[in-house]
Amino acid sequence: MKILLVGYGYVGAYLLPVLTRAGLDVTVCDQNVDRLAGVRNAMRCRYQELTITDLADFSVILWFAGHSSVPMSLRDPDGALANNCLDLLHLARRKQLNARLIYASTASVYSVMQAEDGDPPPPLDETETRLDPINPYDCSKISMDALARCFANAITGLRLGTVCGTSPFLRGELIFNAMNIAAMRDGFVQVRNRNAYRNVLFLEDLAHYILRLVELSDDLPPILNAGSFNVGIGELADAIAAFHGVPVVDNGNATTYSFQMNCARIQSLCGAPRQQSIAERCASFREHFHPELQAAS
Structure with a gap:
């Protein structure tokens, strides 16, 4: 089985060694040449440039x-639409059918x-999508989820919770990461909107x-x-x-x-x-966190 891992950022850099240790044959595609230094099997290009021939050998992509946050998508709404939806859909149509x-x-x-x-929202399943996106990020993602059903084959969208945990390219602004970094660096944890809820997803999960x-x-x-689990923001901070x-x-x-x-x-x-408990997650974060990772992101 040959796998193409598209994107070598916060998530991709964590997944690559996990996939490799599992004995999988992985090639990475990313346009950031500097990040790919030391990566053995790499396509140093934009994934939009990959041809049918380039994709022919891969059984899993x-x-x-993508544009991976609301702020990034607000700064570049047209790019978010292209990257998270239109370009991704074109990639899906260039891969091998199965x-x-x-x-x-x-x-x-x-x-x-x-x-x-302060009442929590209900935990929704895959059938309960809300069709009223309020920003370019959600709009581009939900559009891809809808279009893929009709215009692509063998494609699955993972609706990721707020991703957390350490990675070679750490995103320090993500809620769990930010709270732990503040606790270690500043000696306190800041919280806003204690009664809001999130689903968080740890990289290992x-x-x-x-x-x-x-x-x-x-x-x-x-x-x-x-x-990984649903949690109130206040409960997480505490x-x-x-x-x-x-x-x-409390802000x-x-x-x-x-x-x-x-x-x-x-x-x-x-x-x-x-x-794992939140305390166990914090212990793992503290063990693997290095300030230079945040700077590298």
Whole structure:
């Protein structure tokens, strides 16, 4: 089995050694030549430039090369539409018909406005998409999820929770990462919108799902929710602060979104990842965190 890993950023750089240790034959595609230094099997180009011939040998394509946040998409809305939807769809139509393409969608398509009374939103499953995106990021992702069903074959979108954990190219702004870094660097954890909810997805759990999905021989569903657990932002901040023995600074509330996911379907296919407490996750983050990783991102 030959695998093409498209995107060598925060997620891709974590997945590559996991996939390689599992004995898989992986080639990486990324346009950032500097990041690919030392990567043995690499296509140093934009994935949009890959031809039918380039893709012919790959039986699985893993795509983590999108505009990966709301701020990035707000700065470049046309680019978000092209990258997260149109260019990705064209890639799906150039691959071999039965080659499996697994791409990064987002759990934020389930978002609702935070409830004033603090009630959590219901954990939604793959059938309960909200068709009212409010920013270019959600719009581009949900458009790809819809178009892929009609215009591509053997393609599965993973609606990722808020991704967390250490990686060679660390994203320090992500909620769990940011809270741990602040606790270690500043001696306190800042929190805003305590009553909002998120589904968080740790990189090791994403790797668990990816490895299992690659192995499955049956056709995959077109959409799968992928998360570790649902949690209130205040609960997460309190647990991280308690682990590090620092106070929580409450910055009040602002307009924000809230979502929870039901991940029963992917767990029925792949099995549940190993359960870990927030304290265990914090211990792992502290063990593997190096400030230069944040600078490198």
